[in-house]
Amino acid sequence: MNLSFERLFNKALEKIIEDYKEKGESLSEEILTQAIHNSLDDDLFNNIAENFYQILKDNMYEPLELERLIHTEFRSRIKQRWIRPLALFNSLIIIIEEICTNDINKSNEIKILDENTSEHSLKYYTFMKLLAKQILLAKEIHYLLEGGFADAALSRWRTAHETKIILFIFLKYYDNDKIMNELLTRFNDASIVEEYKECRWHNNSNDNYFKDLKKNYKNLLKKYGESFKFDYEWARPIFDSLSRRIYFKDLEIHVRNHEETLSFYQKANYQIHSSPLGTFDSLGTIDIEGLESPPYIFGPSNLGLRIPGQLEIFTLYETIVTYLNATPSIDTLIYIKTLGKFMNEAFEEFERVEEEIINDELSFSEENNV
Template identity: 30%
Template sequence: MNTITLTEINERIIYKILHLHLYFYIDIERGLDMNLKGPMKEFYSELLKHIPENIKEENVTNFLDNVIEKMLNETTPIMVDDLRKSQGEMLEDQRLLRAEFEARLHRRWSKPLALLETLIVISLESSEELYKENISIAKSKSNIKFEVLIKIHARACQISYEILALLRSGFADGAMTRWRTLHELAVLSFFISQNDNDVAQMYLDYEFIERYYEMLEYIKYAPILGYSELPKEDIDELTSKRAELIHKYGNEFEKPYGWTLNVLDKKNRNFKALEENIQLDHLRPYYKLACNYVHLGPKASSFSLGNIEGSKIIIAGASNYGLANPGQNACLSLTQITTCLLTSYPTFEALMTCKIMDKFSSEACELFVEVQKQIELEEDNYIDELEINERFNCHH
C-alpha cells in the first residue's frame, strides 16, 4: 500500500474531518496564515505536531478522528477560560444593543402597551375587591364555581404580565404562545360560569387524575434521571384517590376532559368542543396559529409574527413587528376572564368595571393594529425607494 507525506494528504479528507469537528474549513498547508486567533490557533498548531511525516492514506481519517477527540478534551478548558475572561465585555455590548432596541420599540408601541398594562391593573384590583367582599359568602354556600373562577383569574393575570413582558422585549411569537394559554383559561371561565357547581367540583377533582398519571411517569423515569423514589404512602394515597373518583364519577372520568362528562358528548370531549359549547370557537384560527409556536410542526420555523410578509429574514431574536395579534388577543381574553369572575357576584361597581375594561380593550386593539400598519407602510415606502434608486443607478 502506498504511503504519502504530510504535504501529499488529500485535502478533501482533511476538509471533511475538520469540518465535522470544528464546523469550519481549514487548509492543511496554510492553516497558520488563516487569521486564526487564541485557542483555535493553538489547536491547529498542536494538531500539525501530532500528524506523522509518513502515513497511509486509508488511515488518515481514523488518525485525525482520534487526535482531534483527544485535543478537543485538552483545549476545551482553554477556550472556556478565554470565554470567561471576555464574557463581561461581550454581554455588556449585547445588553446595550438590547436596551437601545427596547427603547425604540417602546416609543413606537407605548400607547397600546400602556393600555394592556392598565387592563391588567384594573383586572387585579377589581378582582381583589370582589374576593374580599364575597369569599365568606361563597364558602358558606359552598360556591365551588367562585373558587374555580378565582384560581383561573389569578393565573390569567400572571400570564397577562408574561405577555406584556414578551411584547415589551419584541418577542411576538412567545407572546402568542402565552396568549394561547390565556385563551384556554377564557374558554374554561365561560364553561365553568355557564354550568353548575358539580362541573366545577369535577374540574377540581380531575387534578388528582392528572397527578396520578404524572406520578406513573415519575416512577418510570426517576431511576434514569437520578431522582429518589416516591414514598410508598404517597403512591398508595394517590392511587386510592384515583380509585375513589372513578367509583364516584365512573370510568369515563379519568379519560381526557373527563371532568366535562356531564355536559359534553362522550365522542366529543376536547378543547375544540369546549370552545364550540360556549361559542368562542371563532377565535380558533388564532389558537391554531399559536399552536405552531408550541409544538414541533414545520410552520413555526418558516413563519414568524415578527417578520413582515415577503421578508426572507430568519428571525433568531427580537423584532419590533408583529405585536398586534398577541397584544389585542391578550386584551380580549383578559377582559373575558375578568368579566366571568366579576359577574359571579354582580354589583353596580363590578358591572361598571366590565364596561370600562371592554372600552379600554377595544381601544387597545385598534392601537395595536394602527401601529402595525404604520410599520408596514414604512417598510413599503422603504422598498419603493430602494427600487427607484436601483432603476436610477441602472440608467446611469
C-alpha cells in the first residue's frame, strides 16, 4: 500500500504551474500560494483522510487474517526448531502447577466454611499467591518464546525474578512467627498504599470507594510512619538499621548475592524502560562476525530464545524448590530431584538449539559469499 500523499500534492502543484504557463501568465509566489490554498484546503484533506480511513476500515480483516497466517506459519517453524527445549519447559510448568494444586488440596491452613467459601491463613494465602503468579509468568514467557518474542520474554522474566526474591524473603523467616507475621501484614497493607497511589489521579473525590481507600491510606501512614508510602517499606522490620530507603537490591542481598543474574536483570531493565541500549540492542538479532541481522526488525525472531528460556526455568525451579524445602518430606525430595532433571536437560537443549541456528546461519552466509 502506497501512503505517499505528498506525491499527489506535488502532482497537483505541477498542474497549477503548467496551467499558468499555458495561459502565458506569470506565476508569482503570492499567486502560487493562493492557488494552493484554493486547491488544497482543510476540507479537502479531511475528505481524503475520511475516505482513506473508510477504505482501510472496510478491508481491515483481510490484512489481519494475513498477519495471523504469517505468524502461525512462523510459530510452526519455531516449534520445529525449538520443540524439545520448549516441551521440557512446559513439562516443568505442568509439574509445578500440579505440586501447588496438591498442596492446596491437602493444606491445613485452609478452612472450608461452606460449599462456596473458604478461609485461608494470611501466610499460606500470600505464599500461594506468589507461587500462582510465578506459574502464570512462566506460561506467559513460554507463550512469548513460542511466538519468537525474546525481548518481551526477558522483560517478563524480570517480574518473575522479583517475585522469587520476595517469596525468598518470607521463606527465610518461615519458622520465626513474629517477624513472619509482621512482614506479611505490612506486605498486605502495602497493596492498599499502591492502590491509592494508582487511583488518586483519576478517581472522583466524591466516590465512596476512593474515600474509604484514602482513609485507609492515611491510617496506614499513621500506623507505620510517612515512609511507608515508599516501595519495599513493608520489609522495614528486617532492615531496621538501614537509615535510607529500601531498594530491591537490598532484598536481593538479604536473601543471597545474585551476581549470576545481575547482568541479565539489568538487560531486562533496558528493554522495559526503552533505554538507548534497549532501543539499539535485541536478543532477536545476531551479533557475530560474518553475520549481519537486518537493521530494523518489526516482528518476531527465532533467535535469542535461549537466555530468557534458561533464566525463567532456573527462576521457576529455584522458587518451587525453596518453597518445598521449607517443609521437607520424602515426597518433596522426589519432586526436587525430578524437577532438577527437567531443568538440566532443558538448559542443555536451549544451548544446543541456539548453537545449531548460529552454525546454520554461518554456513548459509559462507555459501552465499563463495
